[in-house]
Amino acid sequence: MAALLEDMRMIGINLNQVARSLNAGKGVHPSELDINLGNVQRIQAAVMSELRTLSRRAGHERRGEV
Numbered sequence: 001m002a003a004l005l006e007d008m009r010m011i012g013i014n015l016n017q018v019a020r021s022l023n024a025g026k027g028v029h030p031s032e033l034d035i036n037l038g039n040v041q042r043i044q045a046a047v048m049s050e051l052r053t054l055s056r057r058a059g060h061e062r063r064g065e066v
Contacts, residue, residue, distance in 0.1 A: 004046055011039045 014036050021028050 001050060004043060004050065007039075007043050008047075011036065011043060014039070 018028050018032065018036060
């Protein structure tokens with residue numbers, strides 16, 4: 001989870017830079033947006049997978065199936 005959180009932090013920084021450029025009236029290359037959005041989707045999928053794993057593990061522990 002720590003690695004995923006660090007990845008999310010870095011992606012947030014990149015998205016902030018894109019937003020600042022757009023708000024300043026500067027152009028942003030479409031491929032840069034595609035890369036950032038792809039990164040967000042990749043991390044979202046990884047976080048969801050990890051949460052499902054943790055949830056299943058917690059359920060097994062509650063039922064004494066460890």
